[in-house]
Amino acid sequence: MLLGFEHIGMTSRNLDRTIAFYCDLLDLKLALRLKTDRGEQAFLDTGSGMLEVGCPVAQVSRSRDVPPHEAGMRHLTFAYDDVDAMVERLQAAGVEILEGPRPAVYTEVIKRVAFVRDPDGIIVELVERADGR
Template identity: 65%
Template sequence: MLLGFEHIGMTSGDLDRAIAFYCDLLGFKLVLRKPQTQGELAFLDAGGGMLEIFAPGPGIQPARDVPQGEAGARHLTFAFTDIGTVIEQLATAGVDIIERPRRAHNQEMFKRVAFVRDPDGIIIELAERAEGR
C-alpha cells in the first residue's frame, strides 16, 4: 500500500548554496546533513515530501533543461500561499526569475504560477493552489 511521496534525489555543485536557497529563501527545513564517502548529503523537508541533495564535490556542471521530445523531469513544483511575495524575495536575493506570476493554464489545479531557477539551474515552479485543493 502506498504511503505517499517520500523524496526526489538531486545533485548540487554546492550544498551550502542549495540549502540556503531551499531553506532560507523557500522555507524548507533541513532534517539531515552528513558527509558521504565522496561528498556530502542533505535531506530538506518541503512539508509533503523531501529533497535529497547530494554534493559530490567540485566540477559539477549546471543542470540542463530537458529538450522537447526527450523524456525527463522538466521542473519541480512547490505550493505557496502567495507566490508574488516569494518572487519578490527571490528577485531581491538575485535568483534567476524565468517567469513572473501569471494565471495558471490548469486552473483546476492552480490559480497562479511562476518559474525560477535554483542555484544549480534546475527549474522550480512556484504555485498557488486552486480553491478547494
C-alpha cells in the same frame, strides 16, 4: 498501500548555496546533513516530501533543461499561499526569474504560477493551488 511522496534526488555543485536557496528562501527545512566517502548529502523537508541533495567530491556541471522531445524531469514545484510575494522575495535576493507570476493554465488544480532557477540552474515552479485543493 501508498503512503505518499517521499523524496526526489538531485545533485548540487555547492551544498551550502543549495541549502541557503531551498531553506532560507523557499522555506524548506534541513532534516539531515552528513559527509560521506563520496561527498556530502542533505535531506530538505517540504512537509509533504523531501529533496535528497547530493554534492559529490567530483566537479559537477550546471543542470541543463530537458528538451520537450526528451524524457526527464522538467522542474520541481512547490505550493505557496502567495506566489507574488514569494517571487518578490526571490527577486530581491537576486534569484533568476524565468517567468513572473501569472494565472495558471490548468486552473482546475493551480490558480497562479511562476518559474525561477535554483543556484544549479534547475527550474523551480512556484504555484498557488486552486480553491478546494
